[in-house]
Amino acid sequence: MKINDVILRTVTKIVVFIILTFGVELFISGHNDPGGGFSGGLVLASALLLLYMTYDIETVHKGIPFDFKKIAGLGVFLAVASSAVPMLFNNQFLNQAKGDFALPVFGVTELSMVLLFEAGVALTVVGVVVTILLTISEDVS
Amino acid sequence: MTNALVMPVLIPLLTAIVLTFFRNSFILQRTLSFIATASSAGIGVYLLLRIQSEGILRLDFGGWEPPYGILFVGDSFALLLVTAAATVTSIILLYAFSTIGEAFEKMYVYPFMLFLLAGVNGSFLTGDVFNLFVCFEVMLLASYALLILGGRKVQLVEAFTYITINVLASWFFLLAIAYLYGATGTLNMAQLAERVAENGQGPVLTVISLIFLLVFSLKAGLLLYFWLPGSYSAPPAAIAALFGALLTKVGIYALIRMFTLVFHHSPEITQSIIGIMAALTLIGGSIGALSSNDIRQIIAYNVVIAVGFILVGLAAGNELALQGSIYYVLHDMVAKAMLFLAGGLMISLTGKAKIGELSGLIRNYPALGWLFFIVMLSLTGIPPFSGFIGKVLLGEGLIEADTYVLLTLAFLSSLFVLYSLLRVFLNCFMGEAIIGSEEQVVLKKRTLLPIVMLGILTLAIGLGADAIAPFVNDAASTLVNPQTYIEAVLDKEALLKQ
Amino acid sequence: METLITLLVGVLVMVAVYLLLSRNFVRIILGTAILSHAIHLLILTMGGLKKGGAPLLTEEGSTYSDALPQALILTAIVISFAVTAFLLVLAYRIYRETGADNLDDVRREFDD
Numbered sequence: 222m223k224i225n226d227v228i229l230r231t232v233t234k235i236v237v238f239i240i241l242t243f244g245v246e247l248f249i250s251g252h253n254d255p256g257g258g259f260s261g262g263l264v265l266a267s268a269l270l271l272l273y274m275t276y277d278i279e280t281v282h283k284g285i286p287f288d289f290k291k292i293a294g295l296g297v298f299l300a301v302a303s304s305a306v307p308m309l310f311n312n313q314f315l316n317q318a319k320g321d322f323a324l325p326v327f328g329v330t331e332l333s334m335v336l337l338f339e340a341g342v343a344l345t346v347v348g349v350v351v352t353i354l355l356t357i358s359e360d361v362s
Numbered sequence: 363m364t365n366a367l368v369m370p371v372l373i374p375l376l377t378a379i380v381l382t383f384f385r386n387s388f389i390l391q392r393t394l395s396f397i398a399t400a401s402s403a404g405i406g407v408y409l410l411l412r413i414q415s416e417g418i419l420r421l422d423f424g425g426w427e428p429p430y431g432i433l434f435v436g437d438s439f440a441l442l443l444v445t446a447a448a449t450v451t452s453i454i455l456l457y458a459f460s461t462i463g464e465a466f467e468k469m470y471v472y473p474f475m476l477f478l479l480a481g482v483n484g485s486f487l488t489g490d491v492f493n494l495f496v497c498f499e500v501m502l503l504a505s506y507a508l509l510i511l512g513g514r515k516v517q518l519v520e521a522f523t524y525i526t527i528n529v530l531a532s533w534f535f536l537l538a539i540a541y542l543y544g545a546t547g548t549l550n551m552a553q554l555a556e557r558v559a560e561n562g563q564g565p566v567l568t569v570i571s572l573i574f575l576l577v578f579s580l581k582a583g584l585l586l587y588f589w590l591p592g593s594y595s596a597p598p599a600a601i602a603a604l605f606g607a608l609l610t611k612v613g614i615y616a617l618i619r620m621f622t623l624v625f626h627h628s629p630e631i632t633q634s635i636i637g638i639m640a641a642l643t644l645i646g647g648s649i650g651a652l653s654s655n656d657i658r659q660i661i662a663y664n665v666v667i668a669v670g671f672i673l674v675g676l677a678a679g680n681e682l683a684l685q686g687s688i689y690y691v692l693h694d695m696v697a698k699a700m701l702f703l704a705g706g707l708m709i710s711l712t713g714k715a716k717i718g719e720l721s722g723l724i725r726n727y728p729a730l731g732w733l734f735f736i737v738m739l740s741l742t743g744i745p746p747f748s749g750f751i752g753k754v755l756l757g758e759g760l761i762e763a764d765t766y767v768l769l770t771l772a773f774l775s776s777l778f779v780l781y782s783l784l785r786v787f788l789n790c791f792m793g794e795a796i797i798g799s800e801e802q803v804v805l806k807k808r809t810l811l812p813i814v815m816l817g818i819l820t821l822a823i824g825l826g827a828d829a830i831a832p833f834v835n836d837a838a839s840t841l842v843n844p845q846t847y848i849e850a851v852l853d854k855e856a857l858l859k860q
Numbered sequence: 861m862e863t864l865i866t867l868l869v870g871v872l873v874m875v876a877v878y879l880l881l882s883r884n885f886v887r888i889i890l891g892t893a894i895l896s897h898a899i900h901l902l903i904l905t906m907g908g909l910k911k912g913g914a915p916l917l918t919e920e921g922s923t924y925s926d927a928l929p930q931a932l933i934l935t936a937i938v939i940s941f942a943v944t945a946f947l948l949v950l951a952y953r954i955y956r957e958t959g960a961d962n963l964d965d966v967r968r969e970f971d972d
Contacts, residue, residue, distance in 0.1 A: 254916060259934065294382045301376055314368045315424040353945045357952065492932055499939045506946060510953075518954045519966050522885070525950065529892045529943050530880070536899045536936055543929070544906030 226275070233275040240268035248343055252331075258339035262346030269351055278355065289355065293348025300341030303334065366409055367421040367434045370402040370444045370483040371497075378476035388467050392459050395472040399452035399479060406445030409436055410833055418840070418850035420489065428489070428851050429550040435489035435851055438837035439688060442830075443486045443615055446695045449819070450607045451479045457703050457812035458600035461710065466598070469511050475604060477504035485612045489851060491542065491549045494616065495535050498581070502528050505609060508601045509593060517596045524593035531580040538573035545570060552851035555624045555844050563627035571625035571632055575639075578620070582613025584673055585639040587666045591650065594665065595658030599706020602658070606665050607699040611691055614669060618676050618687065622841040629679060637677030637768055643670030644771045648778035655716050657790070660782050661705045664741065667775050668694045674768045675756050683759025685838040690752030692830075693740070693823055697749065700737045700816035701783075704730060707813070708790060711803050717786055722795030726802045731791040733813050738783040740820045743776050748823035865905045872898035883962040885951035889944060896940035900933045 244264035251257030272281050307316035319333035377398035384390050413419060419436040422428060455475065462471055481501025488494050506528075509521045543549055545566055546557045558567060580586045590610075594602055617636070625632055647666030654660050672694065675687030707730060708723065709715045724731035740747035753776065760769040823830065840846050872894055879891030907930075912923030951961075960966045 255914075259938070291383065294379060298376070298379045301372070301379060305372060305376070308365045308368075313422055313425045314365055314372070317424060349942075353949075357949060492935070496935060496939070499943075503942060503946070506943075510950065513953070513957075515954075515957055516970070518950065518957060519970070522947075522950055522954060522963075525943070525947055526880075526888055526892065529947070530895070532939075532943075533892070533895050533899050536896075537902065539932070540899060540903040540906045543903070543932075549928075 229275050233271055237268050237271055240264060240271065244268060248339065251339055252333060252335065258342030259346055261339075262343035263350065265343065266347045266350035269347070270354060273351075273354070273358075278359075289348045289351040291348070293345050293352060296341045296344030296346070296348055298341070299344065300338050303337035303341060306334070364409075364412075364419045364421050364436070366405055367419055367436050367487060368423075369405045370448060371434075371480050371487065373398050373402050373405075374476040374480040374483070378473040378480065381473045381476070382470060385468060385470070388464070391467065391472045392455075395476055396452055396455050396459075398476055399448050399455060402479065402483065403445055403448035403452060406441055406448055410438065410441045410445060413438055413441060414832065414836065418847060420851055428853075429548055429553040432493045433489045433550075433851070434487040435552075435847070436487060437840045437847060437850075438833050439618075439841060440486045440615075442688065442692060442833055442837055443611065443695075444483050446692050447482050447486070447608055447611070448479065450695050450699045450816075451475065451604065453812045453815050453819075454600055454603050454607070454699055454703070456815070457603070457809065460806060460809045461707075462598060462600055466511055471508070471511055471601075474504045474507045474511070475601075477501075478508065478604065478608065482608050482612055486615055489551050491539055491551060491554065495532070495539060498535070498612070498616075499532060501609070501612060502532070505605065508604070509597055511601070512598065514596075520593045520596040524589055527580065527589045531577050534573060534580075535577040538570055538577060541570045541573065550851070551619070551623060552848045556848050556852065558624055558627065559844075563625060567625070568628055568631055571621070572635070574620055574625070575617070575632065575635065578613050578617045579639060580613075581610070582617060582673070583610045583643070583666055583669045584613070584617070584636075585643050585646070587643065587646070587669070590666060591654075591659050591662040594662040595656065599703055599710065602706060603699045603702035606661070606702045607695045610665060610669055611695060614672055614691060617673065618684070618841065621676060622679075622684070623844045623847060626679075626844065633677055633679055636673055637765065640670045640673040640677055641768060641771050643667075643673070644775040648775050648782075651778060651782035655718060657705050657709060657715050657717060657786055660717075660786060661701055664701065664779060664782065665698060667779055668698065668741075671756070671772055671775060674772050675759060677768060678756075678759050678763040678765055680759050680763050681838050681842045682762055683756055684841050685834055686752050686754070686756025686759050688752075688834050688837050689755060689827070689830075690749070692834075693748035693752050693820065696816055696819045696823065697737055697740045697747075700733070700813055700820065701741065703813050703816065704734045704737055705786075707805075707809065708734075711805060712797065717789040720790040720796070721793040722791070723797070724791040725795040726797050726799070727805050729810055730805065730813070731787075733810075733817055734783075734787060734791065736817050737820070738780065738787060740824070741783065742780040746821065746824045748820040748827075750824055751827040861909050862905055865901060865909065869898050869902045869905065872901065883964050885954065885961055885963075889947045889951060892947070893940065893944050896936065896944075900936055903929045903933050903936070 244261050247256035247264055248258060248261030251261060304315045307318070308314055317334045319331060321329050322332050323329050377394050381391050381394060409419065413436060421434045423432050458471065478501055481497050481504060484497030485494055485501060488497055506521065506525050509524060510517055539549065542554070546554055548554055548557060583590045594605055621632055621636065643666060647663050647670055650663035651660050651667060654663060672687050672690050675683040708720070711727065712720055714720055736747070740749050743749035743753035756772065757769060760772065876891045876895035876898060879887045879894065882888065907926040907928065910925060912925045915924040915927040954966065955961050958966055958969050960969060
């Protein structure tokens, strides 16, 4: 039976971008405010899930042709490797360096090494969550 | 500050992550994973030597001084175990290379083994109770995955029981951590030890210590070992060997660490409960090992007996007994890996696992037969193999502590170990050969090599006991004098200077 | 407030134990999930409930509430999430392999 899902499709098209933006906002504000890689990643993953639910897996795969297992692997690698970097500069494992940078558009922004770590966490969460749900849903049909 | 301290965890972890990207290049997977485990072992030895000259090492993650941050603490006990774990894992990897098969290699078996090693090493090195929980979970999640690789029905069902029990144990661990944090306000092991010593170990803390005892004994297989024989006999030999050699040892390590460092103030309760549990484990394990006809089950019950034997030393609690326990843990890692590999090889060569179905294998595979004989002698504690020195020291410690019941049980259990393995040896290797020389499966040299290496290792630990003695003595004296550990971590003078 | 939450933890543990004692895979998994939530709540209660402001740089306050239990819970949630997902997939796989959704049926299949 074909379900009439015009409303869902229309709403999804708009809402996905709002969710994605919110995910990025959460990720960036995570340094001194509530948020961070984990919650940001979860929100990003939920946007992807909405896409998978509204359209089928093949259609979304055409638009986003990533292997999410690889993304999870890349994320873990980024997180672990970025914590190992300070050891090259004779600092403790997981030590974080930070500095102020003058960026275009944003003005002077404080950037920290922890951003790399958090990016790794976010990628891992997105990769793992999507992989889990795709694995479970794949052979239902 | 010693960044090398994180290496035994970081190297396997990073290698495992990198290897997940190279699923189909087996040569790369094998080389890199072997290099990773072997170099972890090398770093273990290096750190062990440094500890002898510099005292206990520590690494504060991110530069957060204790008690605020998470830290790794390396004392001789931890590093001895790290070195042994990494060495045994690299030898088991060699065995896996020639036996595990392409299907497993494709399903990331080496990365999972490396994750397991990272979790195990992390548990040995950490100086924070919550971090111990996290490292436990890293190790357990890897073990869950390894247990179901291959996906045979029996594996899946055994895995479900194993995982449910371990998840329950993990939540109880978390429960104990919650109570401990509520009662003391800290989770740093050294600070915990200090606070418990200052305020006295009242009834509340003793109850919390008993929850920890429950959790760790479930993981170590102390009395609560009902899950162990089933799940250790389901996976292939290389993975079972890894489990038998490493997993229970982490539980044992956690028990020894917590009950010598933090909760050692009311030995009349904790120590005697551990003693009773160890005694019951020895009895139950012996009964299991004698009553079973399945080679894998017999081997798994031997793991249980060893757990009981090692923790008898903790129950006695004096320096000699702990030295014996440490020697025995090291010996047991090597010998159990060897036993699992030899037993697994017997099963994979003949396709049969019941001792009644096998006979006269010594004519087909003489080398394997004598290696099995060696590991049997080693586990029984016959010199010059590695089990001997541990048993002697433990015996002396038990006499010193006047616990003759435990002494009797511990040494009776050695007889049962001998009997159960001798039964396997006599039934399977002696007697009339049932496999003709034409139909026998060829035993490749490189499959046998890892078992020979473990055999040499057990002989080396036995003969070179003098060379290891200073490390073991230092480890035991740190365990008996927790103040050394506390001072090394909290470092009062350095804190005052700031 | 602490007493109330402790009672809630008790109720959750009760539910979890009830579910864990059943033979059905899904119920057992739900039991472990609920038990984990009960314990997270307990950690939060053990750190003391609502004594000050949120421990953030931008917040002003004379006292701050303890941030450590929340960090512990976040870690524990991630772990329980991973383990629960793993168990669910495993239960599904067992169902596909054996057609059984509870331990009794699986054991019966082994005995045959």
